[in-house]
Amino acid sequence: MTEISTTILDTLATQAIELPSWAFGNAGTRFKVFSSPGTPRTVREKLADAAQVNRLTGLAPTVALHIPWDLVDDYAELASYAGDLGVGLGTINSNTFQDDEYKLGSLTHTDPRIRQKAIDHHFACIDVMDATGSQDLKIWLPDGTNYPGQGDIRGRQDRLADSLSKIYARLSGEQRLVLEYKIFEPHFYTMDVPDWGTSYAHVTALGERAFVCLDTGHHAPSTNIEFIVAQLLRLGRLGSFDFNSRFYADDDLIVGAADPFQLFRILFEVVRGGGLDDGSPVRFMLDQCHNIEDKIPGQIRSVLNVQEMTARALLVDREALTAAQDAGDVLGANAILMDAFYTDVRPALAQWRESRGLPTDPLAAYADSGYGKQIADERVGGTQAGWGA
Numbered sequence: 001m002t003e004i005s006t007t008i009l010d011t012l013a014t015q016a017i018e019l020p021s022w023a024f025g026n027a028g029t030r031f032k033v034f035s036s037p038g039t040p041r042t043v044r045e046k047l048a049d050a051a052q053v054n055r056l057t058g059l060a061p062t063v064a065l066h067i068p069w070d071l072v073d074d075y076a077e078l079a080s081y082a083g084d085l086g087v088g089l090g091t092i093n094s095n096t097f098q099d100d101e102y103k104l105g106s107l108t109h110t111d112p113r114i115r116q117k118a119i120d121h122h123f124a125c126i127d128v129m130d131a132t133g134s135q136d137l138k139i140w141l142p143d144g145t146n147y148p149g150q151g152d153i154r155g156r157q158d159r160l161a162d163s164l165s166k167i168y169a170r171l172s173g174e175q176r177l178v179l180e181y182k183i184f185e186p187h188f189y190t191m192d193v194p195d196w197g198t199s200y201a202h203v204t205a206l207g208e209r210a211f212v213c214l215d216t217g218h219h220a221p222s223t224n225i226e227f228i229v230a231q232l233l234r235l236g237r238l239g240s241f242d243f244n245s246r247f248y249a250d251d252d253l254i255v256g257a258a259d260p261f262q263l264f265r266i267l268f269e270v271v272r273g274g275g276l277d278d279g280s281p282v283r284f285m286l287d288q289c290h291n292i293e294d295k296i297p298g299q300i301r302s303v304l305n306v307q308e309m310t311a312r313a314l315l316v317d318r319e320a321l322t323a324a325q326d327a328g329d330v331l332g333a334n335a336i337l338m339d340a341f342y343t344d345v346r347p348a349l350a351q352w353r354e355s356r357g358l359p360t361d362p363l364a365a366y367a368d369s370g371y372g373k374q375i376a377d378e379r380v381g382g383t384q385a386g387w388g389a
């Protein structure tokens with residue numbers, strides 16, 4: 001069995017992967033949303049399911065909320081309920097994609113009234129953060145256009161900058177604004193935040209508590225995502241990841257399923273760039289939907305995939321790699337990276353879990369726990385991802 005050094009194990013012990021509340025709701029495509037037995041009917045039930053993932057893996061101590069999908073009257077009370085379950089409330093995600101008034105834009109709309117409505121929604125999200133103690137406000141905007149000439153590309157950027165600055169000014173203490181980019185969808189000609197450069201331009205203009213969120217599914221096919229990771233870390237503006245994997249577009253499949261090697265390369269750049277170091281601004285989150293597979297095991301599989309690839313990335317002999325690179329040893333350098341990638345870290349991680357009082361096989365432990373049957377019996381009429389408050 002491959003030995004993993006104590007230093008690596010200690011680093012892994014600090015890794016936290018946030019779960020999205022919406023992963024526990026029913027999901028699907030525009031063709032069909034499948035429902036599965038035991039789907040949560042309330043925010044509390046989503047938190048209870050997320051807590052199972054953390055109980056069995058020790059990797060997922062917080063849950064991201066989506067407003068207004070996860071609407072409750074009392075967020076401080078919700079935070080304390082989450083605490084009782086052994087988890088915390090994490091990133092607050094805003095939502096300006098399901099209101100008719102935002103059809104032509106939200107933070108970028110030409111009508112100041114609609115822009116202000118979208119800004120006010122973000123103020124409400126910050127109120128939630130104040131009550132939950134969440135650090136991050138994550139903004140993913142659906143804004144964009146479908147036809148050349150439909151909107152003034154430059155004017156939309158100016159309005160976006162203005163709206164963001166008003167939202168940013170409302171943050172306090174340690175709170176951060178994280179701006180997510182996406183190449184296309186729901187709009188197909190332009191998106192107002194289509195790429196990391198646009199997000200970077202806006203967050204640097206805002207101030208030092210604004211960062212870029214990199215969703216792994218939001219790029220053109222064959223984009224070199226690890227290059228973007230390296231650059232944003234270098235610039236000190238990589239705030240968070242939304243992990244998932246994709247074959248075609250924004251597939252939101254289980255991270256590491258479609259292309260484990262890409263996940264390894266991304267995590268190697270995270271390690272190389274200090275993203276796992278103490279005080280790093282980088283946060284890890286899943287942004288996934290489980291359309292056909294069971295949701296809780298799907299989330300367990302996901303966090304384990306991230307941990308396994310992080311362990312492999314940490315195994316890279318960086319000193320030898322630098323020496324090979326500096327010596328111009330092309331194949332030697334490549335072999336050092338590949339050695340780490342091909343190392344099976346699963347037995348060592350199972351042992352690591354055992355030493356921390358966690359099940360060696362979290363998926364088997366979940367299957368044996370009876371929790372899936374219990375929620376299927378108790379919960380009737382679970383809801384679609386997002387709309388179950």
Ligand code: PSV
Pocket residue numbers: 066093094140180182215242250287
């Ligand atoms: C839409 O593309 C999206 O998947 C973004 O990735 C957001 O992070 C997520 O929805 C939740 O709002």
Ligand code: MN
Pocket residue numbers: 140180215242287
């Ligand atoms: Mn995302």
Ligand code: MN
Pocket residue numbers: 215217218250287
């Ligand atoms: Mn997405």
